Amino acid sequence: MVDLDFAIEDVKVEKHSAAPLLLFALRVVNKTPELPVLNVMLNCQIRIEPTRRRYDGDEHDRLSDLFGEPSRWGETLRSLLWTHAGMATPAFGAACKVDLPVPCSYDFNIAATKYFHGLERGDVPLNFLFSGSIFYRDGEGRLQISQIAWTKDCAYRLPVSVWRDMMEHYYPHSLWLCLQRDAFEQLYRYRRRRGLPTFESALQELLDASAASAP
Template identity: 50%
Template structure:
């Protein structure tokens, strides 16, 4: 089996995309003494939540994911972020490619809850690779080898990088998804109170609830 090594050398928020993306710069190395024609690469990106410490504020914000802090020794676990696929073009020895990971403000998705809940520091990530490697042997015949599922790379991503990506697309805002019935009730409340926007309607409801509490 051809030995492949992967390393994440850095990351940045993509500025010119329709939706929020984080770009990871993936270095691929091989000891194969000939040209690699291409690699059809699959990558599963996981959040290694157990590999960092959390402040009291973060524990409160992450309660929906992991429960009460006193139970975190049992409930804290890794989370799936994304499954992405790319084609690594022809190279010899080593190359660097851009691996794009989608971001979302959909709080039905565990990764969005986690990224929003962590306030500072770094997020430990694991990249798990699979796929197919294409190259020619000495006689010139095409060879195909599978990439072992044990092939991986680790990276500690600054939390601010995710916030930067979201701020580019949703400046000073957060998306909130409601089902149709809840939206109709909120819209009806807004109209009846003569309120100008949905933020004002939500603020009125929250102020009332907090006053009653």
């Protein structure tokens, strides 16, 4: 039976995608090279491990929306599911290196986006959990199929700077905010009545009015 190991060696931003996309350089090592691999239908669950890094400065405040007050982080900091990814590898003998594509969202209703945005520097501790099917030929040339062992995983620390560079490339000088339809219609109506040129100016006017009325 084929035995595979996995390691993430690097990451880069795909600059020519229709939506934000990271490409993780994945190295797949065949620990049984006498059984050449024809193809791997690979699935990957990617999790964020918040307890594997320190938090400084404004990060405590920026992450309070996600984890609550820092005094409670001993209870609230838990592993978070970020996303799932999948791909098919080419045939290989001892090892191969492929790009694992991971689509990224900038929706601030999603916990992972809040976490990435809340970090000022450093990196994001990730854990990649692998599963899927391995197609290979045995010693007599017969086609065989086996499953990737459920214990196969690897850790990688994604630089926060890579995430920020990606979002700046796809959303230059802006952030992406999703509103419920009724809230959007109210804001749109306010903007039209006030004759304001952009939604940003409508929000800024409302925020200034709220600040001025605050005790």
